[in-house]
Amino acid sequence: MDAAAGQQQEPQLSLAAVRDALVREEDSVVFALIERARHPRNASAYTPAAGGGRSLVEFFVREAEALQSKASLLLPSAGRYQKPEDVPFFPQDLPSHLFPAKSYPKVLHPVASLVSVNDAIWKMYFNELLPLFTVDGDDGNYAETAALDFACLQVISRRIHIGKYVAEVKFRDAPQDYSPAIQAKDKDTLMNLLTFKAVEEKVKRRVEKKARTFGQNVTLEDSANKQENVAEDSGCKVDPKVLSKLYDQWVMPLTKDVEVEYLLRRLD
Amino acid sequence: MDAAAGQQQEPQLSLAAVRDALVREEDSVVFALIERARHPRNASAYTPAAGGGRSLVEFFVREAEALQSKASLLLPSAGRYQKPEDVPFFPQDLPSHLFPAKSYPKVLHPVASLVSVNDAIWKMYFNELLPLFTVDGDDGNYAETAALDFACLQVISRRIHIGKYVAEVKFRDAPQDYSPAIQAKDKDTLMNLLTFKAVEEKVKRRVEKKARTFGQNVTLEDSANKQENVAEDSGCKVDPKVLSKLYDQWVMPLTKDVEVEYLLRRLD
Numbered sequence: 001m002d003a004a005a006g007q008q009q010e011p012q013l014s015l016a017a018v019r020d021a022l023v024r025e026e027d028s029v030v031f032a033l034i035e036r037a038r039h040p041r042n043a044s045a046y047t048p049a050a051g052g053g054r055s056l057v058e059f060f061v062r063e064a065e066a067l068q069s070k071a072s073l074l075l076p077s078a079g080r081y082q083k084p085e086d087v088p089f090f091p092q093d094l095p096s097h098l099f100p101a102k103s104y105p106k107v108l109h110p111v112a113s114l115v116s117v118n119d120a121i122w123k124m125y126f127n128e129l130l131p132l133f134t135v136d137g138d139d140g141n142y143a144e145t146a147a148l149d150f151a152c153l154q155v156i157s158r159r160i161h162i163g164k165y166v167a168e169v170k171f172r173d174a175p176q177d178y179s180p181a182i183q184a185k186d187k188d189t190l191m192n193l194l195t196f197k198a199v200e201e202k203v204k205r206r207v208e209k210k211a212r213t214f215g216q217n218v219t220l221e222d223s224a225n226k227q228e229n230v231a232e233d234s235g236c237k238v239d240p241k242v243l244s245k246l247y248d249q250w251v252m253p254l255t256k257d258v259e260v261e262y263l264l265r266r267l268d
Numbered sequence: 269m270d271a272a273a274g275q276q277q278e279p280q281l282s283l284a285a286v287r288d289a290l291v292r293e294e295d296s297v298v299f300a301l302i303e304r305a306r307h308p309r310n311a312s313a314y315t316p317a318a319g320g321g322r323s324l325v326e327f328f329v330r331e332a333e334a335l336q337s338k339a340s341l342l343l344p345s346a347g348r349y350q351k352p353e354d355v356p357f358f359p360q361d362l363p364s365h366l367f368p369a370k371s372y373p374k375v376l377h378p379v380a381s382l383v384s385v386n387d388a389i390w391k392m393y394f395n396e397l398l399p400l401f402t403v404d405g406d407d408g409n410y411a412e413t414a415a416l417d418f419a420c421l422q423v424i425s426r427r428i429h430i431g432k433y434v435a436e437v438k439f440r441d442a443p444q445d446y447s448p449a450i451q452a453k454d455k456d457t458l459m460n461l462l463t464f465k466a467v468e469e470k471v472k473r474r475v476e477k478k479a480r481t482f483g484q485n486v487t488l489e490d491s492a493n494k495q496e497n498v499a500e501d502s503g504c505k506v507d508p509k510v511l512s513k514l515y516d517q518w519v520m521p522l523t524k525d526v527e528v529e530y531l532l533r534r535l536d
Binding site: 024027028031034035038056059060063064067068069070071142143144146147151202205206209210213214216218219220237 | 292295296299302303306324327328331332335336337338339410411412414415419470473474477478481482484486487488505
């Protein structure tokens with residue numbers, strides 16, 4: 001998170017700042033899905049190459065991640081994957097001296113660098129989410145499709161791994177509540193402590209509304225008559241219900257998995 | 269353009285389809301600028317490396333373009349830069365057998381592959397546009413900044429080079445109007461034939477409205493009271509006036525440059 005990572009020593013970490021980051025990330029998630037939805041499924045991009053090789057998408061994501069970390073060869077602080085919320089999908093392919101980062105933000109426990117749910121995100125994205133917001137079909141734009149998938153994966157992963165900060169801020173706020181469960185390795189109690197149903201319902205409704213707002217077809221003509229700031233769902237570029245489902249079924253549960261995994265080792 | 273490129277032989281090309289593509293591309297331009305505006309200027313990404321080397325951004329764009337065309341090594345039809353509107357910024361760095369494309373859409377005159385205004389787009393983006401929609405400052409996220417700049421450059425370039433289709437469709441519609449000016453190499457007359465002030469004003473107002481709609485901060489609270497579907501400009505993630513200026517000063521003039529350049533060789 002930039003607010004925390006930008007400071008040099010003992011940065012402040014507030015729940016308000018973390019929440020602002022999560023809310024802003026929602027917009028980016030919606031934009032990324034809308035852009036991917038310009039193309040149909042394009043299943044060929046996901047078919048393993050002949051002889052059991054990698055699919056085009058896997059090839060692309062591996063290479064794109066390597067490129068983004070190579071950037072630090074030119075500008076020492078420029079590399080990606082140096083912030084705890086930027087987690088690569090293929091860390092084994094990255095130049096080893098670049099990962100984990102040297103300039104680790106001091107705001108989190110060092111265990112943060114080991115927490116990743118990217119395998120689950122990868123499976124969820126391709127097996128569950130993609131069929132929900134792309135139409136069947138093939139337009140031949142596989143390289144573009146792979147780049148757009150990479151953008152979706154990256155932003156969803158970043159959103160979920162901001163959970164590391166959520167966990168830290170909640171722990172600092174009430175160490176007496178969390179410490180016994182951490183010491184007892186009691187995942188269920190931790191999960192309960194981290195779950196706020198009312199907040200989750202609000203998040204779901206908000207991302208749905210964002211999809212409706214950002215996915216509408218804006219024309220000059222409708223501005224005078226319309227009384228609402230959202231379009232009909234049928235005219236949206238991505239079904240708003242897909243966004244609330246994405247958050248309900250996967251983003252928020254996986255975020256809590258990140259939080260629990262981080263907290264379980266918070267006292268190490 | 270997908271509608272045209274997807275077909276195999278003698279595809280139809282309609283002004284309506286080209287206009288739809290241009291209108292949809294506006295949304296992508298707005299999204300890309302909003303995402304880049306999450307970060308401050310980050311001037312270090314644009315500073316040439318010591319000894320007159322390339323800047324981080326130039327390094328990144330060259331490598332990212334090469335990666336996108338390399339995709340076709342895995343999947344023959346997957347490479348970028350095979351469609352006339354996808355024009356690389358550094359064509360000399362791409363594997364030569366991949367560019368120009370083999371499966372060229374037959375809808376345009378072959379000269380289309382030679383028409384590029386990317387040098388002008390590059391200068392415009394970094395010298396003129398970037399300071400208008402990013403704040404002064406440095407948050408250290410240079411690799412991410414470079415990736416977001418690449419996304420902006422790519423979508424603006426694609427939007428502008430769709431002008432090749434605009435030119436073709438207008439020529440087919442009235443070859444008797446265009447041919448004398450083409451034969452006389454009369455750029456001014458061609459530019460006049462291609463200029464429709466009323467349409468350009470509409471486009472400017474529409475992109476401004478899109479920036480206002482997509483750049484607003486969506487909250488659950490404001491939905492009941494709000495009578496308009498757009499936010500105040502001051503709360504927008506990118507100033508909507510920047511979008512209308514971008515289109516007025518650069519996107520539409522450069523599109524017409526593409527159209528003129530294409531038409532001048534349309535009868536070769």
